[in-house]
Amino acid sequence: MNIIDGGVTAPKGFKAAGVACGIKKNNRKDLAIVCSEDTAVASGVFTTNVVKGHSLQVSMEHIKNGFARAIVINSGNANACVGETGYKDAKEMTELTAELLQCDAQDVLVNATGVIGTKLNMPSIRSGIRSAVNALSSQGGSDAEEAIMTTDLMPKEIAVDIELQGETVRIGGIAKGSGMIHPNMATMIGILTTDANISRSLLDKALKQCVKKTFNRVSVDGDTSVCDSVFVLANGFADNDAIVKEDYEYSKFVDAMMFVCTYLAKLMAKDGEGATKLIEIQVDGAGDESDAYKVVSTVAKSPLVKTAIFGEDANWGRIFTAVGYSGASFDPNLTDIYIGDILVCRNGAAANFDEAAAKELLKKKEIIIKINLKKGNVSDRIWTCDFSYDYVKINGSYRS
Amino acid sequence: MNIIDGGVTAPKGFKAAGVACGIKKNNRKDLAIVCSEDTAVASGVFTTNVVKGHSLQVSMEHIKNGFARAIVINSGNANACVGETGYKDAKEMTELTAELLQCDAQDVLVNATGVIGTKLNMPSIRSGIRSAVNALSSQGGSDAEEAIMTTDLMPKEIAVDIELQGETVRIGGIAKGSGMIHPNMATMIGILTTDANISRSLLDKALKQCVKKTFNRVSVDGDTSVCDSVFVLANGFADNDAIVKEDYEYSKFVDAMMFVCTYLAKLMAKDGEGATKLIEIQVDGAGDESDAYKVVSTVAKSPLVKTAIFGEDANWGRIFTAVGYSGASFDPNLTDIYIGDILVCRNGAAANFDEAAAKELLKKKEIIIKINLKKGNVSDRIWTCDFSYDYVKINGSYRS
Structure with missing residues (x-):
């Protein structure tokens, strides 16, 4: 090709x-x-x-x-x-x-x-x-x-x-x-x-x-x-x-x-309105397709996750929170979360990670967030962008 | 009392x-x-x-x-x-x-x-x-x-x-x-x-x-x-x-x-993060409680509606769009939408309204949006706020 x-x-x-x-x-x-x-x-x-x-x-x-x-x-x-x-x-x-x-x-x-x-x-x-x-x-x-x-x-x-x-x-x-x-x-x-x-x-x-x-x-x-x-x-x-x-x-x-x-x-x-970063949300280990989709789409939609990425802040608690209200069935005590290759949450609890390294990684233009539910073997992924001042600006005055 | x-x-x-x-x-x-x-x-x-x-x-x-x-x-x-x-x-x-x-x-x-x-x-x-x-x-x-x-x-x-x-x-x-x-x-x-x-x-x-x-x-x-x-x-x-x-x-x-x-x-x-306005979303004429809730919660969650209100823009198309993807059952050709007391959409189509009056109304600190589905007799309402630059600012740096 x-x-x-x-x-x-x-x-x-x-x-x-x-x-x-x-x-x-x-x-x-x-x-x-x-x-x-x-x-x-x-x-x-x-x-x-x-x-x-x-x-x-x-x-x-x-x-x-x-x-x-x-x-x-x-x-x-x-x-x-x-x-x-x-x-x-x-x-x-x-x-x-x-x-x-x-x-x-x-x-x-x-x-x-x-x-x-x-x-x-x-x-x-x-x-x-x-x-x-x-x-x-x-x-x-x-x-x-x-x-x-x-x-x-x-x-x-x-x-x-x-x-x-x-x-x-x-x-x-x-x-x-x-x-x-x-x-x-x-x-x-x-x-x-x-x-x-x-x-x-x-x-x-x-x-x-x-x-x-x-x-x-x-x-x-x-x-x-x-x-x-x-x-x-x-x-x-x-x-x-x-x-x-x-x-x-x-x-x-x-x-x-x-x-x-x-x-x-x-x-x-x-190129989402006001976007400064491309974010790929991946889920592995979901029990079925529907749960996998719920997880990636809920995290991708969360304004709190998207503003944290805009602020280059490794605030994984917000990612975990969104997974928690996604409606997917999973055990919070088994969940791992990665920002890029950095494990930030292991088995539902804070992992010991290097905040400076995470900050460095979040400065990049393309960010990958991985969530492993360790329940089944279904994966999915979605693309989204961060939520910036410019999103508000563009959409506060779209018709003018 | x-x-x-x-x-x-x-x-x-x-x-x-x-x-x-x-x-x-x-x-x-x-x-x-x-x-x-x-x-x-x-x-x-x-x-x-x-x-x-x-x-x-x-x-x-x-x-x-x-x-x-x-x-x-x-x-x-x-x-x-x-x-x-x-x-x-x-x-x-x-x-x-x-x-x-x-x-x-x-x-x-x-x-x-x-x-x-x-x-x-x-x-x-x-x-x-x-x-x-x-x-x-x-x-x-x-x-x-x-x-x-x-x-x-x-x-x-x-x-x-x-x-x-x-x-x-x-x-x-x-x-x-x-x-x-x-x-x-x-x-x-x-x-x-x-x-x-x-x-x-x-x-x-x-x-x-x-x-x-x-x-x-x-x-x-x-x-x-x-x-x-x-x-x-x-x-x-x-x-x-x-x-x-x-x-x-x-x-x-x-x-x-x-x-x-x-x-x-x-x-x-x-007092929502970064809020400049209190917004009450009301629905009337829904077929059942579940549909009524779907409508008000979906409109209240829409970043596009919330940024439009922040921008004091009577962009009712975004309200109607959110109602449309809320999952509620209704006939778009019957739907009326009001911003305050101003009818902005009648039977699913743009009503002739005074944009200047709507703009004036949207300058207020408390905004009411009313949606009438004309299907049943169930009502609901929800409170939300607008989406501002400050929401992004507060949440981009919450942990710092």
Whole structure:
């Protein structure tokens, strides 16, 4: 597997564009289109929030047939909670994009991210869609990425290639994250493209497998938003023998997709609103999958743990406390906790550790916290970030 | 019912003291004793965290017989997660207090609040207990309150009297809160005293009723700690006819206890770490109690809601989003949301409201958010606070 340039336009037969149409201030890019030259098999994973954005609802309907040509996304306005207009506007976005691309509106997906409760400025959106379609190019991946960012500081894109029975297959991806990030799905949007020839059912299975272990293992603040989604389009332009069963080629494909999703997911945590550090919380020795998940997600959500890491303070008591109220079944008297490689809590009691060494370790930009429950043999891990002054600043004035 | 002075020493037959013994820095008070002149019936409610502080474990054993004379509490060190020593030290604290008060160690309760994972400095604790017993006085309620505070900025004490069949009965209370506060129980400690003559079973019932609606309806950061507890001691010194059934006198007693607990609970939210505002989240029209609780607790925990309120931003989309992922069953298209008296979301969509008026309202120190699900007829409410720079500051350097 090789890392290659191009993001979502690295796979053959994909074009993309990102333009500024005036939804975001200061002429920042705010409308993206990613499209395949021909109809692709498609799959998606969506927010579990009961409240769902209007654009997302339209995509959920359009993806049912298993095919898509293009996806159109605006940032700066979530097109959520504005009543019937929101659904109508989202529908119109797919119709206009379809008309310009000469395809069926059912084959256009749509999403939006930004402020909730404000109607879309449709004249701007319409002109944005026209400009974006005109700008579509096989070098447009990074522009599309830029146009889906909100409070993201770093662009998030990657592409890889693998060889499947002599043919080169490419997978590209872009994502936006930042705040309101928590399993399952968050204010995040992820778009994956591939030129692999693969059946819809296996594409769907691969996506769900990857999302579970990557995007659903990122927590910035425990909030899940109403617009979150990950889409994948596979257009078959690589001409590999179709992947139609769970064979060696399929597993190679999943590994590559997992790599792409892991890269994007970790970047989302690292670039969480106000984040100064990437934190990976690992649990070993859990009794079952559900307990393992409870432990990592509860620790990752604790503002007390996250502020302690921001303050570079080895306050493991807060980690242990969060494990204690996670709802997981375990014996506190067996629990070990490590910060990096330093054992800070052995069998539920303070270990003799070098505070200075721990302090030094916590100065790093990437911190690993390991919890061993010594009950069963199930492991899990989640990525999160610290909680800083800037998180409060960004979120205290988001709409201004 | 009248509000009276004296806190936990307002009821007849109670003394208290708070002294500095060197656990906290800068000669701040850190050891409190509250005691009844004679054995009192006693009840307690404890943290649901699987990890429990050693002192708390001793109290849970000692309160089983339903009686207590005194409670000894240190602040600055949680006496948690330090291994066997922690249990032994807590036992010794009850034994020494009992010896000096000439009672049974089983009748002494003990608790601790502060940093986790550090052993108690027992020479300091011993001298503190001796000084505190010497200092016991019927005017000592406020000193005891001061000695249980950690990052609290405001002392939390109150007392009331009521008349039960011609006799005056008093209820007093003190509490500490601040961070790591969330149902059920948190880093909080509450002590209630009363001179009422009441059976153990009704005292217990009254306490659980009050805690459920007050202390278990406060959330600062969603973290529940390992030391949380509320104790009540009733010594019968008021000479009222014993309350032994759920009659008019009982309900009058519960109302007064509810008033005391509500006062202390709201003060805990208002004084949450870094708080600049007290926020009350109310839900109406929920289908059942569980859904009602899910809604208010999820909104109260959302860092995005709490930072928006800190920023005085009427970002109701975040409130609606939190309701959406709360797990409660409801129809988003029926939901109304109010900030104060301003309807900001009607039937799941943005209402036309005056942003300037909302901004003005959010400048106040006490904010009410109302959510109406229009599904059933169950209501609930919770108190929380906003999330500020100071929360991050306080918790980034708690141990330093």
